[in-house]
Amino acid sequence: MVIPDVGNHFFAVAMRGISTAAREAGYEVLLSSTEGDLTLERRAVELLAGKRVDGIVVAPVSTEETEHLERLEGQGIAVTLLDRPAPNVKAASFISVNHVEASTLAVNHLIDLGHQDIGIVSEALMPAGWEPDAPQEARNLRPSAARLVGYVNALRGAGIRYRDEYVARSAYAKAAAYEATRRLLRDNPQLTAVYCTDSELSAGAFAALQDLKISCPKDMSLIGFDDQDWATLVRPPTDGC
Structure with missing residues (x-):
């Protein structure tokens, strides 16, 4: 198993499940x-290929620079891509959620609550030349980019204009998301809701709201992709935000 960050909650949980399933099948x-x-x-x-492993589960760093993964088929090594696509690795299995659709559902929930000015904290840039409702292209996007597309699609579907200034770009870290959220709210005081594209960014955004004395959900609605244990401990519980 080759993953970007063993300390990441998502990958840690995936690793646990993969290890259990492999062990039950007689592998380690x-x-x-x-x-x-x-x-x-x-x-x-x-x-790992040199050690003649039977298969590799990988969350690839790049969707395009994948020659090292493409060679594995010729070596008789099965490949499963976890959460991140690599279109040129033709023989690989791909396990992922539909990030575009799930993100659209999250933002639609905020729209249904009456929000029109919705900010987003994301580590992604909007894909160049993206056209709405392009499912084939969406399958080739990294999760963060696909979730940003879902945000844009939800706004367009509701007739709400996409505003680049409502996008707070952040490195994948709680501290970076904290600062990005503070800047977003400082520059756009009209915002009534914030969407974060993963749980690490959600934690930083929630901390920023607390330090700014912004009550959630009274003053600001907050919704985040994924989930972490801390989310069940805040008050009010996250299903109220």
């Missing part, structure tokens, strides 16, 4: 964490 799992570095990913995959 070797783990490599690449820290999101493509060079480290290549090295890990080549090392």
Whole structure:
């Protein structure tokens, strides 16, 4: 199993499930964490292939620079892509949720509550030349980009104009999301809701709301993709935000 961050909650939970399923089938799992570095990913995959593993589960760093994964088929090694696509790895299985549709559902929930000015905290840029309702292209996007597309699709579907200034771009870290959320709300005081594209960013955004003395959900609605244990401990519970 080759993943970008062993400390990430999503990958940690996935690793637990994969390890359990493999063990029940008579296999064991070797783990490599690449820290999101493509060079480290290549090295890990080549090392595992050299050890003649039966299969590799990988969340690829890049959707395009995947020659090291494409070679595995010729070596008789099965490949499963976890959460992140790699279109050129033709023989691989791909396990993921529909990030565009799920994101659209999340933003539609805010729209149904009456929100028109909805900010988003995301690490992604809007894909160049993207056209709405393009499912084939959506399958080739990284999760963060696909979730941003879902946000845009929800706004367009409701007749709400997309505003680039409502997009707070953040590195994938709680501290970065905290600062991005503060900037977003400072520059756009008219916002009544914020959508975060994953749980790490949601934690930073929620902390920013607390420090700014903005009550959630009284003053600001907050919705985040994914879930973490901390989300069940806040008051009011997250189903109220």
